[in-house]
Amino acid sequence: MEAYLVAMAIITAIYVLLALGLNLQYGLTGLTNFGHVGFFCIGAYTAALMGQIGIPWPISFLAGAALAALAAWPLGLVSLKLRDDYFAIVSLGFSEIVRIVVTSEQWLTKGVQGITGIPKLLGFLGTGLTQSLAVLALLIAVNVLAGLANRRIVRSPFGRMIEAIRDNEEAVKALGKDPAGFKIQVLMLGAALAGVAGGFYAHYIGYIVPEQFIPLITFYVWMAIIIGGVGRISGAFAGTLILMIFLEGSRFLRGVIPFVSEVEMASIRLGIIGLALVLFTLYRPQGLMGDYTKR
Amino acid sequence: MMNRRQLLATMASTTLLATAREGFAQGAPTFRIAALNPITGSGAAYGAGMQKMILAAVEEVNAAGGAGGRKIEVVAEDTQSQPQAGVLAAKKLIEIDKVQGLIGIWSSGVALATIPLANDANILFMCTSGAPEITNPQVNSKGLVYRFNTTGDGYGRAFAEACAREGFKRPATMAFNNASGIGIVDGFRKAWEKNGGKVVEAVVYEPNQPSYRSELQKVLAAKPDVIVTGSYLPDTTIILREWFQTGDTQKWMLPGQAANPDLIKAIGPEASEGLFVVNSISNEMSTAYAKFDAAYRKAMNQPGTSNIYAAMAWDMVIVLALAMEAAGPNANVAAINAKIREIANPPGKQVSSFAEGKEALKAGKVNYDGASSAVDFNQAGDVLPDFDLSVISKGVITRKNIIKI
Structure with a gap:
């Protein structure tokens, strides 16, 4: 039981x-980034490839972050010339x-075969609960730092400047600032x-392959910040937690819903997740942590 | 859609099943396994059938009095055909449901991500995925992993053998860009080059394109005498249509997953004339296959040939149950694992169902002859089915000869 909860917590923390x-990007600055998973992918492959040749994780994580940031730079240049919705398309394309x-770059990434045997973090702690808990602690520390x-x-x-850009870019320009x-x-x-x-x-996960980095991941993250409340830091935490409770908690519905076959249950589960998300946004459009006074 | 009567029948039978399950829980000890199948996502076409066949096979085992004195109990989860969802589902199954085996994993991505979890928990793992790494000793470090499907390598060797028999000299390859498509043509290239041959051109194409003309032209420019493909039905249909328009006359050699009556229907008898098809022989003549086919028709209202993975899922349960029976009452996973090759491989009396095997085990060794293949595992944990080479003529697929690799 504990190990399952820890696994869920680790995935949640990664999504946070x-x-x-x-x-x-979106909540504070108003950049409609539909290509978030691209940066996630760059970070994952950098860490995996460097980890395999024995480079310590703090270095490979920094390198992954740096490469992702570098990849964002040209995208940022493009974004200057585009309106919101067009930037959304470009970033999705990115x-x-x-x-x-x-x-395609099989010499480096092994293409569709994927990279196997990526070492566990803090492997000196073994493979048991202690190691998972340590990884979780590390993740929480990184999350708190980022928060x-x-x-x-x-x-x-x-911060005031980027919020101003989000609310009225023209006004920012008129004040003589360059967004x-x-x-x-x-x-x-x-x-x-x-x-x-x-x-x-x-x-x-220990194994990565391109098919894991599909736009669905981007939209999970979007769901999380919309549920949590766009533009609220606490919203990123709360929204991700709720999304994960919907996604994973629905596995336990099997015990309470009688009269359906196992196959039907899988589809019902996804249906319930969707329904919960729709109801949530219907009754609380500003998100859990959202501001009642605005909009 | 179900009508009211069917719905009532389903409700009644599930209630019965539910009460039956409680009955087991109170009675004899049970052996709990997980049906971890792709119910949604890219494997959705196969997942439901796989899961239903696992349940049907388990029902048969339990009806025969259980295996090794125990009934088998199934907990099902959906992998969504995605590694991340698969990992969380597997964690739940291992930690909360305490299953002793993960059965019916379909895609290579999910398999490679969940095998380490099975290894850590020391439980059995049975999959149908094609990626070669799965049974690599580094990944399958504890020998708990069994693959019921052909590897790309095996397929490739069969292709090479077929090309040699037909006297081709200048093969080229075209592959769908995923682990299975690439696996087939890589296996072919290895086997072909080992015998001193040369592949004149190798093209990999991205899935879901409306046209493959540029890829096709690249292959044809090398003037091959045969094109070997690692492809699926939708893309093969488009490629062959476009090829037929070019008027070229070289031959094609296709895997069974891409060449079936649907292909002939889609491109017409003229374009399909003379296509070679290499296919692993699902054990269609066996008694086990007949049993599986009947169960599949009952559960899915379709012939068993429409879902080869469901036949593998069926075999997984029977193999596991026979190993449990052979290992004796209350055997642990290690003891059961030790018996798997013994009951699946020769020597022994050939059996094709659990009940038959249970009876025969009292007298001596058995060799399970499955629905999906003869189910004989090599040291790595792979099965090596036989292949056949067929040719399409006048809109009919006719077997030419059998290839043993």
Whole structure:
């Protein structure tokens, strides 16, 4: 039981990191990033490839974050010239390009065969509960750090500026500020967070293949921040937790719903997840942690 | 859709099943296994059938009095054909339901992500995935993993043998870009080059394209005398249609998953004339296959040939149950695992159902002859089915000869 809860908590914590990055980009700056999974993928492959040749994880995670941020830079340049909805399309295209490049560059990534045998984090603790708990503790520490850094950003002049860009970009320009640099910085910061999340993911699952990095992941993260409350740091935490409770908790419905076959149950489960999400957004459109006073 | 009467019947039978399950729980000890199948996602076409055949086979085992004095109990979870969902489902099954075996894993991605969990928990793992790494000694480190499907390597060797028999000299390959498509043509290239041959061109194509003309032109430019494909039905249909329009006359050699009556219907008898088909022989003549086919028709209202993975899932349960029976009452997973090759491989009396095997085990050794193949495992944990080479003529697929690899 404990090991299952820890596994769920680890996956949740990885998604919180992704959500924090997206919240910075969309929630605070208004960048409609539909390609978040691309940065996640870059981080995961960097960490996996470096981990396999024995480079310690702190270095490979930083490298993954750096590469993801670097990949975000040209995307940021593009975003300056595009309106919101067009940026959404371009970013979605970006994540698909990343996936196809990873699929095609077989000399490096082994293509569709995927990378197997990625070592566990903190492997000296064995493979039992202690090791999982240690990984979880590490993840929580990274999450708290990222959350605090986010809060710091929100309260700084930089934070006020990006929120101003989100609310009215023209007004920001009229005040003589240039939104371009800020947008690029935010995009790179969010991407770096996703890169770190990718590193944790690769080492935790132990096997990565391009088919894991599909747009569905991006949209899970979107669901999480919408449930939690767009633009709220606490929302990224709460939203991810609720999403995971919906996704995983629904497995235990088997015990309470009689008269359906096992096959039907799988479909019912996905239906219930969808229904719960729809009801949630219907009755609480501003999200769990959202502000009642706005909108 | 179900009508009211069917719904009532289903409700009644599930209630019965539910009460039956409680009955077991109170009575004799049970052996709990997990049906971890792709009910949704890319494997959805096969997952439901696999799961239903696991349940049907278990029912048969329990009806014969259980295995090794124990009834088998099934807990089902959906992998969504995705590694991440598969890992969480497997964690739940292992930690909360305390299952002793993960059965019916379909995609290579899910298998490779969940095998380490099975190894850590020391439980059995039976899959139908094609990726070669799965039975690599590093991955299958404890010998708990069994694969009921052909590997890409095995398929490739059969292709190479078929090409040699037909006297081809200049083969080229085309592969669908996934682990299974690439696995087939890589296996072919290895086997072909080992015999001193040369592959004149190898093209890999991305799935879900409306046209494969540029890939096709690249292959044809190398002037091959045969094109070997690691492909599926939808893409093969498009490729062959476009090839027929070019008027080229070289031959094709296709895997069974891509060439069936549906292909002939889609491209017409003229374009399909003379296509070679290499297929693993699902044990269609065996008694076990007849039993499986009947169960599949009853559960899914379709012939058993429509889902080869369901036949493998059926065999998984029977093999496991026979091993439990051979290991004796209250045997642990290690003892059961030690018996799997003994009951599945020769020597021994050939049996094709659990009840028959249970009876024969009293007298001596048995060799289970399965629905999906003869189910004989090699040291790595793979089965090596026989293949056949067929040719399509006047819209009919006719077997030419059998290939043993």
